[in-house]
Amino acid sequence: MPREYKTILLCVLTIYITSLVLGVEETQEYDECADLNNTTWLEYRQQRVKLQVQYLLLTRRNVDCAQMFNQESLTITQSSYFNISRPTKVIIHGYRALGNKPSWVKELARALLRAQDVNVLVVDWVYGASFAYNLVVENYKEVAVQISVLINQLQKHGCKLESFHFIGVSLGAHVAGFVGTLFEGKIGRITALDPAGPMFKGADTFDRLDPSDAQFVDAIHTDADYFGISIPVGHVDFYLNGGKDQTGCARSRFASMYGYVICDHMRALHVYMSALNGSCPLIGIPCFSYEDFLNGHCVNCDVFKGRCPTIGLSEKNGITISPIPKEQKLFLLTTSSPPFCSHHILLELEVSPLDKSAEVQVKLRTANLGKEQRLRLQTDKTVYRTMLGHAAALCEIDSIEVKNTGARFYRQGDIHIKSVCLSEVPSLRREEPLCVNNIHISRGAPWSHDFVQVCDLF
Template sequence: MPWEYKTILLCVLSIYITSLVAGLDETQEDDQCTELNNTTWAEYRQLGVKLQVLYLLLTRNNMDCAHKFNQESLTRPASYFNVSRPTKVIIHGYRALGSKPSWVKELAQALLRAQDVNVVVVDWVYGASFAYNLVVENYKEVAVQISVLINQLQEHGCKLESFHFIGVSLGAHVAGFVGTLFEGKIGRITGLDPAGPMFKGADIFDRLDPSDAQFVDAIHTDSDYFGISIPVGHVDFFLNGGKDQTGCGRSRFASILVYFPVYGYVICDHMRALHVYMSALNSSCPLMGIPCSTYEDFLKGQCVDCGVFKGTCPVIGLSENSGITMSQIPKEQKLFLLTSSTPPFCAHHILLELEVSTLDKSAEVEVTLITENLGTEQRLRLQTDMTVYRTVLAHPVALCEIDSIWMTNTGARFYRQGEIHVKSVCVSEFPSLRHEAPLCVNNINIKRGVLWSHDFVQVCSFY
């Protein structure tokens, strides 16, 4: 063989081997465990906002090892992505300090334990950090880039209705705009305390709303600061009224953004939506919402059923349409529920009803429900022009596990009612899952400063 041909052959062989090795290196790189990115203030000052959108994939086959993901990943034999399975898309929100969100892997694993799905994590930390106003200006471009990936996945057989977007804070509005681009054909969008600043007065084209997917649900936990205060979905769960969460202390810095350790303290309310959602995926106790026009009416016991949903109370989690079985789901339904301060965050809604004889003076009654070493207190201020009082409180156990009820007539000696005649005091649980009758005690006289108590003898029967 002439040397010219040998040289050409060697060149071709060299190019082939180089491309083969490069392909193997790329495949190996994609198969390596990877994490979301971080960025720094110095990098931001030098380069400004970078709209670099990357993707990670987790499945039940690689729950502990996220892989880089793109369209080319689907063509590889070893790809873990399965087009026949539903796909959850996680979108984080604003990153004030440029750090990667630490909760992503925990949420992805909770989703995978609950369902056999593909979990795609959107990494847009570079474009989501530091200057919030600039981040908001560019969030739609992030949604456009995500929509390109969704189109590519459609070409490989994925159906739009099989996608469930889970957006945290600003990520909820990113998900909403993706839904807008697909004309509401996305299967579901869940907003975890959707961002409020620069969105509270926005047009529905610019924020998450019920038209963005076939079903949109949202959890609100910080609607007075970092979260949005208006309904944005078919159902909107307002936990503890949607503002101050149990276990989250109040801070004098709460109305501003702080860049130091107190930052985590400030966003406790805001991040509670995420933690409650993850707990709902892991826990067996239902977190049900009760439809009501206002939180105040809910606390007054004026809303105790789910008639608007034909008796089925919506639940937080992955149940189809939040457990609603109606063919036509109402939009922007405000749902309220009380939670505890720690996982699994479940609390039982107890309706306390007190009827007293007409009073000559105002009074104050402290009512305590006792279960073993646990007690739930509620103070009622009694007026001379009212005889019936209703209030809702959160109790850690079910009605049938309440051992006793205590009542005390508190208040100063000279301007409070000395003795209160209680016609009846009743406690009941709602929504009624086991159709239990209320626990009632009748005809009680309570003198000032004297503890009155009554023991309940009952047995729980779960069915």
């Protein structure tokens, strides 16, 4: 059995048990409010369920009570909350292993409506998205065709293609991409939240999301080694923590089933919803690879003329240059919980030549937290650079501690550090690096230095 199908079977089993434990299915708040569908394995086996696509409308006027929306809704404007003069966000869910409706849809819709006064259309294709993943993939283009019919009708009533912003989660990202293909890339924007990888990693651009599908395509990658796709699919692709293993998600099968199976995959959605609240910026740094990023080789956004892209609803992620580069990889570090923002602190260490290898531990401290990093020092290298994710900004760091920790495994006794410097990447406030020079550290004896600085975050 191919590895991808084993992965899907594992997903189905573990999500089923998780749903029993966590109770992921929602109940309707009001009987008269529309809701997404559920389906069952029995209905699927008996072939009673055909591919059905329905649409739910949410606006600031009915944020807590979705309205069923279809072509007929457009002809009865007095009974529809849809406003043709406003932009439209289209949410498309992905694969539903158990046939249950996605529990996050209302939360995402509310976050969008808090941020902007828009129409939010939710595409409900649960009937065609459930159980057998390979058959679901066969359905996704037909779903896109049905969506395109509605978009055509909305155009006839005055909506502009550039006013549509599709937000696709997992397989939903490729559905959005094919809608964009049908409209020859004239749709305004597509945002892909960890676009699906199985059966798409080697697909032609016609069969998967790519930058030509909309005037602007951005993607967030959080599970590129499992359920997500690893290759860039947009104009800009944000790779959180390298795009694979996310902080706070379980790395063991013996941990929580949700944490092991879909935590990484769903992190893109949760980070995006957090970004919509605007509590802190989630900034991506352009770089060739995650390794280069961690090694401090990428510290600016010159390719965007100095303005780094940010996750969220800002136009083209804040990019002002034209034309926009395609398939530009952006890397950023995040924390394990909302609002997920992490400051990128570049640590630069220069040491005098060593006779033997060594190891040092560097700790950055603030009033209520600390961050440590271990560096292995080699005899043929004197300059070390590494990127750290820290909850505090550079100006909030109170002290730095350096300790020679090589007593047990290494024989280097004393280490002479020519300089140790900290700088924030990107430097939003044009701060000077924090540097300390000429440090002598004996084995097992920590050295520390306090910084006296004024922190102006505004």
